[in-house]
Amino acid sequence: MTDSKPSMSDLAKKLNVSKTTISFILNGKAKERRISEALVEKVLAEAANLGYRPNQFAQSLRTGRTNIIGLMVEDISNPFYASIARLIEEKVYQNGYRIVYCSTENDVTRGKDFLTMFSTLSVDGCIVAPTQGMEQEIREMHEKGKSVVLFDRYFGNDGTDAVMVDNQGGMYRAVEHLAARGAKDIGLIAIALDDPEKEDRIIGFKKAIADNGLATYVFPLPFKGGYEEYLQDISEIFSRNKLDAVVFGTNYLGIAGLEVINQMGLRIPDDMAMISFDDHDLFRIHRPGITVVAQPIEAIAQKAIDTLMSKLRNPALTKKTAEVITLPTSLIVRAST
Amino acid sequence: MTDSKPSMSDLAKKLNVSKTTISFILNGKAKERRISEALVEKVLAEAANLGYRPNQFAQSLRTGRTNIIGLMVEDISNPFYASIARLIEEKVYQNGYRIVYCSTENDVTRGKDFLTMFSTLSVDGCIVAPTQGMEQEIREMHEKGKSVVLFDRYFGNDGTDAVMVDNQGGMYRAVEHLAARGAKDIGLIAIALDDPEKEDRIIGFKKAIADNGLATYVFPLPFKGGYEEYLQDISEIFSRNKLDAVVFGTNYLGIAGLEVINQMGLRIPDDMAMISFDDHDLFRIHRPGITVVAQPIEAIAQKAIDTLMSKLRNPALTKKTAEVITLPTSLIVRAST
DNA sequence: ATGAAAGCGCTAACAC
DNA sequence: GTGTTAGCGCTTTCAT
Numbered sequence: 001m002t003d004s005k006p007s008m009s010d011l012a013k014k015l016n017v018s019k020t021t022i023s024f025i026l027n028g029k030a031k032e033r034r035i036s037e038a039l040v041e042k043v044l045a046e047a048a049n050l051g052y053r054p055n056q057f058a059q060s061l062r063t064g065r066t067n068i069i070g071l072m073v074e075d076i077s078n079p080f081y082a083s084i085a086r087l088i089e090e091k092v093y094q095n096g097y098r099i100v101y102c103s104t105e106n107d108v109t110r111g112k113d114f115l116t117m118f119s120t121l122s123v124d125g126c127i128v129a130p131t132q133g134m135e136q137e138i139r140e141m142h143e144k145g146k147s148v149v150l151f152d153r154y155f156g157n158d159g160t161d162a163v164m165v166d167n168q169g170g171m172y173r174a175v176e177h178l179a180a181r182g183a184k185d186i187g188l189i190a191i192a193l194d195d196p197e198k199e200d201r202i203i204g205f206k207k208a209i210a211d212n213g214l215a216t217y218v219f220p221l222p223f224k225g226g227y228e229e230y231l232q233d234i235s236e237i238f239s240r241n242k243l244d245a246v247v248f249g250t251n252y253l254g255i256a257g258l259e260v261i262n263q264m265g266l267r268i269p270d271d272m273a274m275i276s277f278d279d280h281d282l283f284r285i286h287r288p289g290i291t292v293v294a295q296p297i298e299a300i301a302q303k304a305i306d307t308l309m310s311k312l313r314n315p316a317l318t319k320k321t322a323e324v325i326t327l328p329t330s331l332i333v334r335a336s337t
Numbered sequence: 338m339t340d341s342k343p344s345m346s347d348l349a350k351k352l353n354v355s356k357t358t359i360s361f362i363l364n365g366k367a368k369e370r371r372i373s374e375a376l377v378e379k380v381l382a383e384a385a386n387l388g389y390r391p392n393q394f395a396q397s398l399r400t401g402r403t404n405i406i407g408l409m410v411e412d413i414s415n416p417f418y419a420s421i422a423r424l425i426e427e428k429v430y431q432n433g434y435r436i437v438y439c440s441t442e443n444d445v446t447r448g449k450d451f452l453t454m455f456s457t458l459s460v461d462g463c464i465v466a467p468t469q470g471m472e473q474e475i476r477e478m479h480e481k482g483k484s485v486v487l488f489d490r491y492f493g494n495d496g497t498d499a500v501m502v503d504n505q506g507g508m509y510r511a512v513e514h515l516a517a518r519g520a521k522d523i524g525l526i527a528i529a530l531d532d533p534e535k536e537d538r539i540i541g542f543k544k545a546i547a548d549n550g551l552a553t554y555v556f557p558l559p560f561k562g563g564y565e566e567y568l569q570d571i572s573e574i575f576s577r578n579k580l581d582a583v584v585f586g587t588n589y590l591g592i593a594g595l596e597v598i599n600q601m602g603l604r605i606p607d608d609m610a611m612i613s614f615d616d617h618d619l620f621r622i623h624r625p626g627i628t629v630v631a632q633p634i635e636a637i638a639q640k641a642i643d644t645l646m647s648k649l650r651n652p653a654l655t656k657k658t659a660e661v662i663t664l665p666t667s668l669i670v671r672a673s674t
Numbered sequence: 675a676t677g678a679a680a681g682c683g684c685t686a687a688c689a690c
Numbered sequence: 691g692t693g694t695t696a697g698c699g700c701t702t703t704c705a706t
Contacts, residue, residue: 007699018677023701034675053457057403058699060394061682068437077423079416086414089440098454100405100435103426117435120390259622282619285596344683355693360685371691395683398698 006050015046022047026054060122069308070118070126071101072111074152080251080278080295081129084151087301088127095309097124106193106223108133115141125308129153132194147311149304159322161311163303170293170329171204174247174275177291179212181337183245183273189234189257190249190277192220201249201277217241221253230256238264244272245337251278258282258290274336289334296327303327343387352383359384363391397459406645407455407463408438409448411489417588417615417632418466421488424638425464432646434461443530443560445470452478462645466490469531484648486641496659498648500640507630507666508541511584511612514628516549518674520582520610526571526594527586527614529557538586538614554578558590567593575601581609582674588615595619595627611673626671633664640664 008026012019017039024033025043046052060066069092073081081103089099100121104111111131115138118126125147130138135155142148142160154162171188178186188205196202202218209216219237221230234257238246248254254276266272268288275291276283283290303325345363349356354376361370362380383389397403406429410418418440426436437458441448448468452475455463462484467475472492479485479497491499508525515523525542533539539555546553556574558567571594575583585591591613603609605625612628613620620627640662 009699019700020677020679020702021675024676027701036675039675053453055398055459055699056457057394057397057459058682059701061392061398061684061698062700062702064682066394075423076413076426077416077419079414079419082414082416082419085438086412086440089413089438093439098437098439098458100437101422101426102430102435103423116390121393121435255618255622262622262624281592281617282622285592285599285619286623287599346683356684357686357694358692361692364685373691376691392683395698396685398682398700399684399686401698 005055006052007055008052011043011047011050011052014050015042017043064122066122066124067097068121068123069097069099070114070121070123070128071099072114072118072126072128072130073101073103074106074129074131075103076101077103078252079280080297083297084301084304087298088305091301091305104129104131105225106131112137119146125149125312127151127304127308130155145315147308147315149308149311151300151304154324161307161322162324163300163307164324164326165295165300166326166328167200168204168207170277170295170331171201171247172208173329173331174277174291174293175205175208175212177331177333178245178247178273178275178337179208179214181245181269181273183214185215185217185241185243186245186247187217187219187237187241187243188247188249189219189221189237189253190247191223191253193223196220199249205247217243227252227256231260234260235264238266245269246272246274248274248276251276251280254278254290254292255280255282258286268336279332283334288336291334291337292332293329294332295329299327342392343389344392345389348380348384348387348389351387352380354380401459403459403461404434405458405460406434406436407451407458407460407465408436409441409451409455409463409465409467410438411441411443411466411468413438413440415589416617417634420634421638421641424635425642428638428642441466441468442562443468449474456483462486462649464488464641464645467492482652484645484652486645486648488637488641491661498644498659499661500637500644501661501663502632502637503663503665504537505541505544507614507632507668508538508584509545510666510668511614511628511630512542512545512549514668514670515582515584515610515612515674516545516551518582518606518610520551522552522554522578522580523582523584524554524556524574524578524580525584525586526556526558526574526590527584528560528590530560533557536586542584554580564589564593568597571597572601575603582606583609583611585611585613588613588617591615591627591629592617592619595623605673616669620671625673628671628674629669630666631669632666636664 008019008022011022022043024030025040030040076082092099102114108131111134127149129152130150138148138160139158148160150160150162190201192199221233248257261272268274277293279292279294283292345356345359348359359380361367362377367377413419429436439451445468448471464486466489467487475485475497476495485497487497487499527538529536558570585594598609605611614630616629616631620629
């Protein structure tokens with residue numbers, strides 16, 4: 001009936017031992033406190049028997065640590081982020097942490113709200129794919145000693161750790177590949193949240209186009225939630241420009257683009273060669289297969305966690321070193337090029 | 338420098354007011370406590386000024402409520418669950434809750450671990466796509482007064498709310514559709530965690546096969562993490578049986594199946610007609626398009642949240658009513674059939 | 675080798 | 691109208 005959780009006091013009372021002792025034993029400090037084997041046994045046994053679980057909130061209130069990690073991505077339903085979330089989940093649980101996630105939808109306000117939430121929740125650290133406009137807030141968290149690891153996007157030299165991917169290089173090789181296959185009019189359709197001149201994927205694209213002496217067709221698109229709108233935008237781009245190849249800056253643009261191409265009855269790669277950033281089941285299985293610039297998802301997750309965990313374990317590090325890791329992408333050539 | 342968060346005491350000291358008063362004001366109980374307008378203003382202003390944020394842990398410790406909701410799915414990186422997670426996130430935040438998620442991988446032990454974690458974390462409620470074998474634990478949570486809403490899978494009449502989908506009916510109509518198109522040897526490739534006789538999708542399939550006087554080809558597969566293994570299993574099934582149509586019980590089996598079909602050079606729908614449970618970008622965009630039994634993702638998320646929120650708002654309900662909502666699936670016919 | 679006691683930040687019954 | 695006070699369950703210093 002009164003099945004409510006047993007507290008440390010319950011244990012203490014039942015065993016005629018003080019809370020202190022119980023606490024030490026349960027926290028593995030029995031040795032250094034020289035508590036007798038016998039007592040340790042007894043306490044452990046009774047704790048197990050009663051199904052005792054420490055109250056995380058009391059614990060957090062006392063210690064200031066929460067064992068919660070915040071994960072902030074653009075959209076948790078995007079397979080790229082979902083896969084990362086899955087991997088991070090796996091690795092984080094092994095270290096006794098839990099994850100609270102949220103999707104920013106590239107909205108600064110949402111992003112900041114969530115940062116506040118993380119702060120309110122007192123997460124021990126967080127892994128964030130930031131939107132732009134959050135620079136200030138991220139820096140503040142960092143300065144307050146919270147461990148933050150950025151990925152997917154970051155802001156120059158602000159002292160925050162980041163796990164990035166070689167976006168410029170990846171894009172450069174994609175264009176190179178297309179050019180080598182004889183493409184002349186290569187378009188780039190990519191999200192530009194901010195200034196297109198600052199987007200690495202766009203920069204890499206332009207550089208490759210220039211190096212290959214080709215004409216530049218860049219179509220920066222603002223971020224919008226709706227898939228339908230992208231279909232619309234892309235089909236307009238296709239009808240107004242006679243391209244023989246196209247590169248998409250993200251998986252969802254690639255997907256939308258592929259749908260448009262198919263709808264318009266364009267043949268890949270004869271009428272239109274195609275490459276998308278990010279691999280996806282769709283790109284692998286589609287006939288013809290779609291060439292992609294794949295991001296090393298596993299490595300991104302691993303590095304992000306490793307970085308965060310090492311800061312968490314050694315808080316002194318947090319304020320000091322800031323490392324920006326850049327992981328290579330890989331061009332997976334399929335029949336679309 | 339000492340930028341650590343201001344507490345209620347700080348506020349109280351600064352304004353020469355007691356914590357009590359602050360607490361009441363901040364919790365919107367100023368009216369009923371008949372606190373003067375002026376004071377309310379002053380407190381609110383100073384709170385905003387100092388950037389005061391209540392300490393969630395102290396709050397939780399005191400009230401027993403945490404504003405955290407646990408979300409447990411089979412695999413957060415599966416688009417079906419990821420989409421649900423996204424929608425649930427959206428709806429939940431509007432109500433001031435946060436989400437902690439975890440992926441069971443259909444592993445009972447993991448599932449139970451996470452349930453314990455939810456319990457330790459004192460989540461206010463949870464939305465769970467259970468694995469089998471968790472019946473007992475779910476029932477216990479429920480009996481302890483925790484709000485639990487199941488989806489995707491549930492255990493008969495155990496008094497827990499559940500949001501389900503008409504799996505039998507969806508599968509039935511898929512087979513019916515195939516039969517109407519002249520398919521004779523229709524195979525079903527589906528995960529059977531437990532007894533295949535208890536899996537609704539398999540039941541629906543068999544019923545439809547019987548009603549249409551066809552031969553029964555059911556290939557229950559155990560759940561395994563690895564995609565490669567499914568490829569293997571499926572291609573064996575295809576080489577050992579001469580089917581003219583196949584139905585896949587879940588999106589990842591459908592994806593693997595499609596990959597196998599393409600690899601084997603089978604033509605859809607001439608050599609092999611195909612239907613998969615769950616819609617997916619891949620099925621929509623693939624040429625030919627793949628007919629699917631789509632689940633109403635949005636509705637599932639909405640119902641789950643609605644149910645949970647109403648229980649949370651009115652705890653008295655929790656122990657009483659248990660509702661099993663069954664949502665319809667829809668057959669989206671494409672070129673694969 | 676063990677325990678008493680203070681206090682983390684907050685809420686709410688009960689005074690005044 | 692506003693303040694006092696007693697905890698929520700835990701950790702940890704200091705005493706014994």
